[in-house]
């Protein structure tokens with residue numbers, strides 16, 4: 001998994017844009033912001049990860065590069081969190097990073113997670129569209 005600095009445009013997807021921002025794309029060789037993350041944010045992320053909305057088919061698993069010995073393996077899903085004209089994209093591994101490695105996501109991302117409607121709800125889809133998210137389920141050419 002390629003590391004991307006938090007809140008930089010996400011280069012890990014088949015499509016992208018200046019408003020599609022990476023959160024939690026951590027790697028072993030880059031510095032990791034650490035600190036407390038409020039439990040409600042963590043739990044909300046876990047809820048989203050039960051059945052995340054996925055515009056792309058992603059197979060296989062990632063193995064955590066930060067674990068000391070055997071890396072925790074987590075499915076390849078990503079979370080798309082629309083908020084304030086931007087869409088934050090994080091890997092499913094983010095909950096493990098927070099729980100096991102004390103990763104602290106940017107505060108704007110925590111706000112976005114708290115404000116995000118349930119995935120698969122009409123509200124969520126509308127918010128994605130409002131945040132210019134159509135690019136995610138088209139191929140980006142139209």
Ligand SMILES: [Zn+2]
Nearest residue numbers: 064066067072
């Ligand atoms: Zn780990």
